[in-house]
Amino acid sequence: MSQEQEFLSRLASAHSQALEGLQSIAVQLEAGASGDDESINASKLTQEFNVWKERYVGKKAPVASLKKELGLLDPASRRHAGAELNRVRDELLDRAQELGERLVSARLGTLQSSSRIDMTELALDSFRGHIHLITQTRDELEDVFIGMGYSIQEGPEVETDWYNFEALNIPPDHPARGMFDTFYLKESVRGTQDGDRPSSSSSNKLLLRTHTSPVQIHTMSEYKPPIYMVAPGKVYRRDTPDARHIPIFNQIEGLVVDKNITFADLAGTIESFTTKYFGQDIHSRLRPAFFPFTEPSAEFEITCAICSGSGCRTCSGTGWIELGGCGMVDPNVFEHVGIDPEVWSGFAFGFGIDRCAQMRHSLVDMRVLLANDVRFLEQF
């Protein structure tokens, strides 16, 4: 059996087990409601339902662990397997939502018919929490890239200078360091653990990563190409919070390394992501820029979602909004991780997850994303 077939068969068996569990709860609920079995009560079924949720749609569910394993498939199979995984997950979530609602109304029905409850008594309102807007945005972005055949990678938020700068072609004293206002850690030097990494004390200085790009280095050090990955996560800059900047924000990094990858592949990937995430009316364009770790480099802009490209205050009348940076991986970066730039080529891109949420929901001030004001958060 091929790796993809094996993956799909495990997905199918997790899917059918999950459906069986759900079906059994639904059948019992039905029997209780029709009076066929009076021993069934909605509270007990709700407990059973919560156990089911934990097991099949929670963080440790088979579908969630299969998502992590997508990275082990070859890129061609990953696209199909990723799409299938998204479909199964969405179906389970929809069905769980529907059954959850039926259980809530069954429980309410039981409460109202019970004489022990004094319906005139005041009860405190309870709130139903949900996932924060940033996490929702991150999950949706991950899904778009999984559907395009990418795997999800993670890296540490505390990095060494080598991973954050030097391996990305930004040596000490390089003027590009001025682009990043970095938080360094006081207790600073981490021992080398990666074989031939340089051991000078400046390379091992600890800092809070200023971008998600070090995950490129970790991934290329760990896996052989072809590589198709995205890495979402928190990054830190010494910025004073204002309407457009917050000192802790979220980025998503993308990296592709394969044979014969060209700038046209990069542009096509950015456009395809843009229409998949923002919708068919939003397009992308690239403008020349400079980043030390890519050559050539570009900034990418998308149609301003607020004025649909006709020009407004948010886009300074241009109809375009800058979303992130991208470019072809600089051969120096490949050499730092032992990948032969004569054989392999690739592109990288990175953009703000918070900025995506801002664009999609027309948020004027980014600080609301950190404020934890329920009146704001409950809208999403």
Ligand SMILES: [Zn+2]
């Ligand atoms: Zn505009």
